[in-house]
Amino acid sequence: MAVHKKEEFTQKEQDLANFAKAMAHPARISILKVLAQRNACICGEIVELLPLAQSTVSQHLKELKNAGLITGTIDGPRSCYCINWKAFQKFNSEFNFLFDNLKIKNEKACC
């Protein structure tokens, strides 16, 4: 719609939503999986593993990088990406904080 109300929520809510948004596409989940499995950093190999064009993969990588979930360094003519575990852990714990604590109390909800 013309107007954006996202700013009207708390920073934590926005951060968590942005984190979720970065993971809200199977291609990006897949990329994260590949990066996690191979300890070493990869780049164009991802393109071969995914059913997407090179430019599209590059775009997904950019989004993951912007969201802070991965880091990317230029290494000669190729780029090297790695999972940013620190950011990942931070968001994961925030996620758990939000819901795991409450879960214990409310296990038996009404509906």
Add this chain to the structure above:
Amino acid sequence: MAVHKKEEFTQKEQDLANFAKAMAHPARISILKVLAQRNACICGEIVELLPLAQSTVSQHLKELKNAGLITGTIDGPRSCYCINWKAFQKFNSEFNFLFDNLKIKNEKACC
């Protein structure tokens, strides 16, 4: 683009992405928080707590329901929503499975 490639990824990847997508908006994070905090189910109270129109909140609730994160039952003229902890736990553990295991091995990445 006209084409959708999401189907070309594994079911688990798609499920996880859909789960993330449902959380990928601060309004929906906020709704989940409200539902979690109050053990009882709520409905129109959410509208008063959020800076959004009733129809918009209803739409967000529908998305959360479609994603299976909440349940909704009709209770007279009003609707009652609750967090679906079971689905929530399932996704959360799948999420942790995907990344927590790998995290231990790869703590010291290359970049």
Add this chain to the structure above:
DNA sequence: ATGCTTTATCGTATATTTGCGATATAAGAT
């Protein structure tokens, strides 16, 4: 039956995302 309250749905406008091909950029190799 009529009106009131609550929630869902429809229609619509705009913004964002997804995807690709084409092109630019940048570094190494010849």
Add this chain to the structure above:
DNA sequence: ATCTTATATCGCAAATATACGATAAAGCAT
């Protein structure tokens, strides 16, 4: 200097998401 390879960016088309007002539906009270 030129060619090759790898990656990023641009421009575009189509699909989705966000948001609202208006309206419908469904149950309760009078």
